[in-house]
Amino acid sequence: MSKPKVYITRNLPDEIIEPYKGDLDIEMWPEKEVPVDRHILLEHARTSEGLLTMLTDSVDKELLQQSENLSIVANMAVGYDNVDVVRARKKNVAVSNTPDVLTETTADLTFCLLMATARRLVEANQYIKDNQWKNWSPLMLAGSDIHGKTIGIVGMGRIGEAVAKRAKGFGMKVLYHNRSRKKEVEENLGAIYTAFDSLLEQADYVVCLTPLTDETRHMFDASAFKKMKTEAFFINVSRGGTMDEQALYRAITDNEIAGAGLDVFEEEPILSNHPLLALPEVICLPHIGSATKETRYKMMTLSLDNLVRHFQGKPLLTPVT
Known part of the structure; x- marks a missing residue:
């Protein structure tokens, strides 16, 4: 049985990603500090079933309309103003965020x-x-x-x-x-x-x-x-x-x-x-409100947990409603 394909828009540490490779077919943007190029994000969104996005990534009308296989966006932030949640809901694309841990x-x-x-x-x-x-x-x-x-x-x-x-x-x-x-x-x-x-x-x-x-x-x-x-x-x-x-x-x-x-x-x-x-x-300050290693690791893990639960048919831990 094939694993759901997930694209992560920033390069996350190996120790965080490794435990999830048994459940997800993961591909990542190779840069840690530089945001994913827009055209590359659109290209991967077209072929992915799930996205793990940062607050700098615009999940807008253009992206959602052209991504027929996409069924979940796990946004690694509390805020989700970078995601068109209303349009995502109309497209039956689930959206999660990372409250509480930060x-x-x-x-x-x-x-x-x-x-x-x-x-x-x-x-x-x-x-x-x-x-x-x-x-x-x-x-x-x-x-x-x-x-x-x-x-x-x-x-x-x-x-x-x-x-x-x-x-x-x-x-x-x-x-x-x-x-x-x-x-x-x-x-x-x-x-x-x-x-x-x-x-x-x-x-x-x-x-x-x-x-x-x-x-x-x-x-x-x-x-x-x-x-x-x-x-x-x-x-x-x-x-x-x-x-x-x-x-x-x-x-x-x-x-x-x-x-x-x-x-x-x-x-x-x-x-x-x-x-x-x-x-x-x-x-x-350069938007570092949650910037401790402990908290950012928790945000990454929560986003990945939401992706796995979604594809297992389980309720999301932190859905955006």
């Missing part, structure tokens, strides 16, 4: 980015590297306190809850905005549900963790930044499309907000001449 790791990075932005850690590191540290002064590289401040979390999913737990450890007041209230979060963590505008007006740290949808695209626009405190910071570890980068740049240069910590951008990757990189008040 929750704590991404929450770690989120709070780390908040702290680094508030305390100007990257700027301070560069200060020494540039040989500027000549003496001590009372306000040299003075940042902002974190303990006792108010954090406003937009998007109270699993990662949002994990960030709220960390914030409580710092004695922070936790506000949140979500499309639906989370009573258990309010009871367990003392988080306070509030309207979006009210959150912007009250929070010292506004943290975006909401998925990218038609409703959330550019929800952080010029109007939103104007509502924030002048001493507040904006942290984004969700998707770059949730913010208007030009509006954010203007908000910082016009001193409407104090700064930003960003792990995501509207178009990725960004180049070294990106305007936001020129601002000392901004820390930019």
Whole structure:
């Protein structure tokens, strides 16, 4: 009996792939760091029954329409805005993602980015590297306190809850905005549900963790930044499309907000001449929210487990519904 043919759009470690070769006929893009060429992805999608994709791979109308044998897309990410889920469903193509396994790791990075932005850690590191540290002064590289401040979390999913737990450890007041209230979060963590505008007006740290949808695209626009405190910071570890980068740049240069910590951008990757990189008040990271070896291995394994279960006729562990 032939094994289902699966194409993986990035070169994954042998120790992860080997255990699955008995169930799957696996072929991989040979590059570890470079995304698969679009025409090669389309070519393999036409002849494959399953795809294991990265968030940089567009599983769109063009790909789905021409892939008659395709029956599952296992997307190695929590978000799946790179997959046309509605069209996939119409084509009877299952879609899975990788939630839960990266929750704590991404929450770690989120709070780390908040702290680094508030305390100007990257700027301070560069200060020494540039040989500027000549003496001590009372306000040299003075940042902002974190303990006792108010954090406003937009998007109270699993990662949002994990960030709220960390914030409580710092004695922070936790506000949140979500499309639906989370009573258990309010009871367990003392988080306070509030309207979006009210959150912007009250929070010292506004943290975006909401998925990218038609409703959330550019929800952080010029109007939103104007509502924030002048001493507040904006942290984004969700998707770059949730913010208007030009509006954010203007908000910082016009001193409407104090700064930003960003792990995501509207178009990725960004180049070294990106305007936001020129601002000392901004820390930019290359979309590394879940980037620990332990977590990325778990994401790979979960994606492969979903593929095997699909072809065995078993329910997916983490279906996108």
